[in-house]
Amino acid sequence: MTDRRLFKFCVAGLVRAVRRRADLSQRELAARAGVSRSTVNRVEAGGYAPSLAMLSRLLAVADVHLVAVDGQGHVVPPLRAWDNTKDGANRHFPAHLDTVLDPRDGEWWGDRFGLARPPETYHRDRRLRDAQRARSRWEVRGMQSDRASEPPIPIVRDGRLLRFG
Template sequence: MEEGFDVGARLRQLRQEKQLSQRELAKRAGVTNSTISLIELNNVSPSVSSLKKILDALPVSISAFFAGDEPNHPSPFYRASELTDIGDGQLSWRLVAARRPDRRMSILHEYYPPGADTGEEMLEHDGEEGGVIITGEIEITVNGEVGLLGPGDAYYFDSRLPHRFRNQGSQQCVIVSANTPPTFSDGGQELHHA
């Protein structure tokens, strides 16, 4: 998560704005009461998929969760330090222009350390996504078809097809990807690669 960002306080603030108890939010999100409590106390760092389930129950988008105030006339340029990391502490997904209100696509700089896996539960969400592998190797499963991709290889598929990303190699995999519509900014939609 973004360095210095207080995930627990932000979740508590949003939950209270929606006038939900921890118990009610947990029920809506399909997680335990203690999960909500531990996150709000910053005793655990939620995985991206867990955080997304909780935010969908509010509903609040990942972008809105991490967003600050975007200038009225945002610069077209973003320094590496300005990208919003919406990863889970193991996986890192650095989103370009996360706070831009009129964004119609998501561009990500993704990092998958050795052993990283988006999970056994296959992902499915509206839209299309594609990317290019910069370094390392990644195993991508799309609708039962498995591909092992390396530097310079690319992928592009309909995101409604069940998919999964796994790094079974010994080095970090870096990918630059894009998806549309920007599922990171649409509350209630499944998170890309989560």
């Protein structure tokens, strides 16, 4: 079974379950969600995969909400965006990079060239980012567990990872 068919099957059953929970006919669900009855029929029959926006509207009728979960079932919240996490052209910084607000000396690649430090930047070095994330996770969670081993401390100079201490 392809992922697309599995998705349609899950969505169809989910919409039917929502309709049952709300005790509504297809026509009533469609009216409350602002879609046509034929759309609800096609979704429930698996002949139409709705957009996320439409699926959210259909589910909201019964006060059901979409969430994303990881492999362990933990909810994955969306990244929030603040004005200071955008660059001068009003673009978001790349989501895979950790934003550094008010960078200190050496936290920005332009420091070694004597450039004016921006109010925000991010670490481009993947090994440094991964090491800092591991250290942060350990400091928040690992120190409370006897089994968690302390990750090495990254040694950084001029924004570059030199080695682990």
